[in-house]
Amino acid sequence: MSNEIYFANNYRDLCEQHGTGAGFQFEFSCWRCHDTWRSAFEPYTSGRVAGWADRVVGSAWGAFGRTGSEATSALGGLVGANWGPAKDAAFQKSIEDAKVHFNRCGRCTNYVCGRCWNAAQGLCLNCAPDTAAEALAAQQRGLNDAVSQRAYETGSAQAASFDTGQRRQLVCPQCSTETHGARFCPGCGHRLAQADHCSSCNAEVPQGAAFCPDCGTRR
Structure with missing residues (x-):
């Protein structure tokens, strides 16, 4: 044996x-x-x-x-x-x-x-795949790739209207709700990504700061 x-x-x-x-x-x-x-x-x-x-x-x-x-x-x-x-x-x-x-x-x-x-x-079939199955799979890949390219081009065209300089917060600092970049929190209505300004000199004050970094005025 x-x-x-x-x-x-x-x-x-x-x-x-x-x-x-x-x-x-x-x-x-x-x-x-x-x-x-x-x-x-x-x-x-x-x-x-x-x-x-x-x-x-x-x-x-x-x-x-x-x-x-x-x-x-x-x-x-x-x-x-x-x-x-x-x-x-x-x-x-x-x-x-x-x-x-x-x-x-x-x-x-x-x-x-x-x-x-x-x-x-x-x-x-890993070494010698079925020809008809491979042809259909290749057709589907070609369709998916072409659609993906067109979608990419559509997104590229829309980029001109997207304000890349606008501040955004993805999570609300008040209630922790996901905001998806909205201006106001969908959970509590808190205004998002808006910097506070000093009441005396109108300088931008970082969130959580107790005093204005420019003039020292207490918030």
Whole structure:
């Protein structure tokens, strides 16, 4: 048997070693679209028997005592010893089954599902995209780019009427409402981006200042 490992990165281990649900199952995923396929569940009989024995001895500890505990410990050791080889065999079988549902791209070497496979080229759709789909996507990109350019030109034409020197506040200092550059706050009506002026010299006074920076008059 070959030691080569397939699906090294795109599978998930769903195996359970102990309990009534002990068994082997693996989930494989398409590298491109991430859709998944699960192998058939294969029970691990030894793990189920050990789980059953633990419950029996646990409920009858007084009757069996140390002897029963040693028996279940020995059985548990046997389960652990058999687990690795049994899991490897189950994994190998699931890989062989998964190969029917996935294709390996000859260019990027990734495994993809049938919907992501260009059978005519023997490549995945990332390496060999569908021609009709690419043409439609290119048409849409061309339309979007052209509309974006026209919208940009419209905005550029409107720039002449936009007062770039006007002061604006995007958040009201009184109630913290977003203003979107309006002259008055839509939340409380506070007049925005208007500097205070000194009552004595009419100089501009910074917001929060207690005295006029030009003449020293107290506000």
